[in-house]
Amino acid sequence: MTAETEMSLYVLILAVPLGLQLVQRVSPLLHTPLMSLTNAISAISVVGAILVAGSGDATAFTKTLGCVAVVASTINIVSGFLITDRMLKMFRKKEK
Amino acid sequence: MEQIWQIAYIVAALSIIGSIKWLSSPATARQGVWAGQFGMLFAVIGTLLRHEVVSMEWILISIFIGAAIGAPLAYLMPMTSVPQLTALSHAFGTLAAALVGTAEYYRTTPTGFVMAALVIETVLGYLTFTASLMAFGKLQEIVPTRPITYKGQNFVNLVLLAFAVALGAWMIVEPAPFWVFPAFAGLSLLFGVLLIIPIGGGDMPTVIALLNSYAGAACAAMGFALSNRLLIIAGALNAASGFILSVIMCKAMNRSFTNVLFGAFGQVQQTTSAQASTKPVHSATAEDAAAIMAGARKVIVVPGYGMAVAQAQHKLRELTDALTKRGVEVQFAIHPVAGRMPGHMNVLLAEADIPYDKMHEMEDINPDFAEADVALVIGANDVVNPAARHDTASPIYGMPILDVDKAHTVMVIKRSMNPGFAGIDNELYYMDRTLMLFGDAKSFVGEIVKELPAV
Numbered sequence: 062m063t064a065e066t067e068m069s070l071y072v073l074i075l076a077v078p079l080g081l082q083l084v085q086r087v088s089p090l091l092h093t094p095l096m097s098l099t100n101a102i103s104a105i106s107v108v109g110a111i112l113v114a115g116s117g118d119a120t121a122f123t124k125t126l127g128c129v130a131v132v133a134s135t136i137n138i139v140s141g142f143l144i145t146d147r148m149l150k151m152f153r154k155k156e157k
Numbered sequence: 158m159e160q161i162w163q164i165a166y167i168v169a170a171l172s173i174i175g176s177i178k179w180l181s182s183p184a185t186a187r188q189g190v191w192a193g194q195f196g197m198l199f200a201v202i203g204t205l206l207r208h209e210v211v212s213m214e215w216i217l218i219s220i221f222i223g224a225a226i227g228a229p230l231a232y233l234m235p236m237t238s239v240p241q242l243t244a245l246s247h248a249f250g251t252l253a254a255a256l257v258g259t260a261e262y263y264r265t266t267p268t269g270f271v272m273a274a275l276v277i278e279t280v281l282g283y284l285t286f287t288a289s290l291m292a293f294g295k296l297q298e299i300v301p302t303r304p305i306t307y308k309g310q311n312f313v314n315l316v317l318l319a320f321a322v323a324l325g326a327w328m329i330v331e332p333a334p335f336w337v338f339p340a341f342a343g344l345s346l347l348f349g350v351l352l353i354i355p356i357g358g359g360d361m362p363t364v365i366a367l368l369n370s371y372a373g374a375a376c377a378a379m380g381f382a383l384s385n386r387l388l389i390i391a392g393a394l395n396a397a398s399g400f401i402l403s404v405i406m407c408k409a410m411n412r413s414f415t416n417v418l419f420g421a422f423g424q425v426q427q428t429t430s431a432q433a434s435t436k437p438v439h440s441a442t443a444e445d446a447a448a449i450m451a452g453a454r455k456v457i458v459v460p461g462y463g464m465a466v467a468q469a470q471h472k473l474r475e476l477t478d479a480l481t482k483r484g485v486e487v488q489f490a491i492h493p494v495a496g497r498m499p500g501h502m503n504v505l506l507a508e509a510d511i512p513y514d515k516m517h518e519m520e521d522i523n524p525d526f527a528e529a530d531v532a533l534v535i536g537a538n539d540v541v542n543p544a545a546r547h548d549t550a551s552p553i554y555g556m557p558i559l560d561v562d563k564a565h566t567v568m569v570i571k572r573s574m575n576p577g578f579a580g581i582d583n584e585l586y587y588m589d590r591t592l593m594l595f596g597d598a599k600s601f602v603g604e605i606v607k608e609l610p611a612v
Contacts, residue, residue: 065384066270073377076390079174080397086181089493089518092402092500095180096369097243098193099398102173103372104250105197105391108204109257109379114219115210119264126260128219130253135223136230137250138197143231144242146190151236151507152183154514 094148101141107134165203166387172196173391177398183513200387236508237465240365240497241296247368248289254375255282259342261382266332274381276325280345281375285368287349292364295353296497302358310355317348358462359539361497363406370399402499409493409519411545411555438574441592443601446568447608449592453530455486457522459559460502461495463536463571467598470509473535475606477511483609489515490522490532490559492540523560532564534585535598536571542583551581567591570598 087095107130113119114127173196179189201220205213227246234242258279261267267275294300321344327333328341356364373395380388407413450456458477464470477487489511495502503516517525526532534541541561544551561567567590574586574593585591594601 062270066381069381069384069386069389072386072389073393076377076393077397080177080394081401083174083177083181083394084398084401087177088181088183089405089491089500090503090513090516091180091183091186092405093239093498093504094186094500095177095398096365096402096498096500097239097246098176098180098190099369099373099395100243100247100250101197102176102193102391103247103369103376103395104253105173105200105388106250106254106257106376106379107197108200108385108388109261109383110253111201111204111216112207112209112383112385113257113260113264114216115205115212116264117209117211119260123260123264124215126256126263128215130256130260131216131219132223132226133249133256134253135220136227137246137253139224139227140231140242140246141227141250142190142194142197143228144234144239144246145193146187147231148236148239148504148507149183149186149190151504151510152186152513153507153510154183154512 090152091149094145097141097145097148101138101145104134104137104141107131107138110134159208162203162206165199165206169196169199169203170387170390172199173394177394200391236505237468238297239504240361240501241293243498244289244293244296244365244368247365247372248286248293251282251285251289251368251372251375253282254372254379255279255286255342255345257379258282258382259338262328262338268329268331271382272329274378276329276341278375278378278382279342280321280325281371281378283342283345284349284352285371285375287346288353288364288371289349289368291350291353292361292368295356295358296361304357305354310351314348314351317344317351321345321348358497359494360410362494362499362501363403363410363412365498366399366402366406368399370396370403373397373399406494406499409557411553411557436587438586438593439589439591440595441568443594443604444608446592446594447605449566449568450480450485450531450533450605451483451609453480453485455488455525455529456480456531456533457488457490457526457529457561457564459490459492459532459534459537459541459561460506461492461535461537461540462497462501463538463598465496465501465505465536467536469535469598469602470505470511472599472602472606473506474509474511476602476609477515479606479609487515488517488522488525490519490526490561491516492519492537492559495537495540519557519559526560526563529564530566532561532567534561534567534569535602538571538583539581541585542581544581544584553581561585562588562590565590568594570594570596570601572597
């Protein structure tokens with residue numbers, strides 16, 4: 062195992078319980094916004110898509126795949142965040 | 158200058174963690190969305206600044222196209238369509254993950270550890286892609302929402318998955334022939350479709366949460382393939398989040414935990430051929446209902462998916478206002494699996510401007526039913542079925558339910574006596590204290606509101 066991989070595994074080991082902790086605290090009231098926010102965050106795959114699309118040794122084929130991936134993940138990011146915000150705007154506590 | 162992208166990644170990781178943390182309370186939730194957007198922006202800019210990225214114009218064009226499709230999608234969809242939109246949006250994200258894995262494979266044809274990560278990424282990516290599309294189809298009712306089952310279904314699925322895993326293993330061990338990767342991708346795509354076919358509409362909350370978890374896992378695997386820790390952190394948070402939500406949903410339906418992991422939701426549909434319409438029910442008019450509610454001190458409303466279908470939430474808000482003016486206390490009881498995604502009812506009620514301090518979770522409000530004069534059930538069925546408490550033969554036996562039957566009077570707004578999603582008859586409807594209000598939820602609530610001032 063390379064040092065790189067080892068470090069990545071440590072990151073994973075720490076990130077999973079952190080995620081479990083964070084999400085357990087979210088009130089059921091906000092479970093739908095939570096779903097759509099994490100849905101938007103899962104589009105972090107845009108990072109990989111950009112790396113593939115912009116890579117110097119990309120063939121026409123991999124470059125096309127990369128660009129389609131960038132389009133798809135951007136749709137996910139934009140729609141995910143916008144709909145989350147649209148929902149949260151509606152939540153209010155007291156009568157006007 | 159090489160470190161700029163690393164700093165950008167660290168800022169992005171912190172923002173994404175903060176984003177979920179802030180989402181825990183409605184007071185800071187919008188801040189959470191901002192943090193998430195900020196983090197994503199840093200991730201994108203940081204990546205564009207990396208020296209590996211040599212040509213940018215096509216990437217920028219692609220980002221522009223994606224934004225031009227994504228924004229109208231989010232603004233044009235009505236609030237009742239949030240589950241569909243989430244599923245669709247999901248399909249795009251996981252497609253991206255799968256394509257990245259595919260491109261990486263053809264660019265570098267790795268073996269060993271990196272390939273193992275790529276295999277996990279692509280199998281999860283492709284299967285979640287088609288599974289999300291299928292979920293979207295079912296929620297949008299393009300695809301039949303009833304579970305489609307056939308003999309040996311689980312066996313077929315398992316064999317298919319085993320094939321995909323075998324092909325994946327082959328590619329990990331040694332550079333495989335040309336046909337292996339396309340076959341592997343094809344099997345994963347097919348598996349995603351077959352996974353969702355046996356699932357009914359009522360199980361969608363669990364499925365959507367689970368697909369979310371798979372998408373996160375695909376991202377984390379991509380992080381290992383590309384040695385990118387930002388991807389690992391964001392992916393792991395996501396996988397954990399989807400996982401917890403699906404566990405919560407499972408508990409709320411009294412399903413076992415192993416059921417969740419493999420998506421074996423296709424529970425045996427015991428069509429307990431509802432012996433409906435033989436027993437007498439008490440039905441009432443809007444006028445009767447209005448008279449009882451006007452004289453009540455406390456009314457607890459129990460919304461279900463039927464409320465979403467009928468778009469009754471705005472009329473419900475009018476009813477709440479009218480009753481509150483008369484000094485009647487109105488509260489809302491939300492079952493964890495009411496609707497088609499976790500927290501679905503809360504969003505719809507919030508859309509209708511109902512304050513969230515009136516919405517209560519099952520455990521908090523259940524003791525209150527005993528002192529409620531009226532429990533008004535709108536479009537909910539299985540989550541209020543008392544059979545879950547005592548009838549061991551019932552498919553929903555053991556599922557925690559809202560104790561509406563303890564209320565002084567129970568009112569159920571329903572189109573007809575047809576049984577709900579699970580195909581189970583509901584003994585609640587035949588109780589002496591239950592009044593059945595037959596009709597469309599939206600217009601019926603509207604009529605109650607109209608009848609109220611006359612009382």
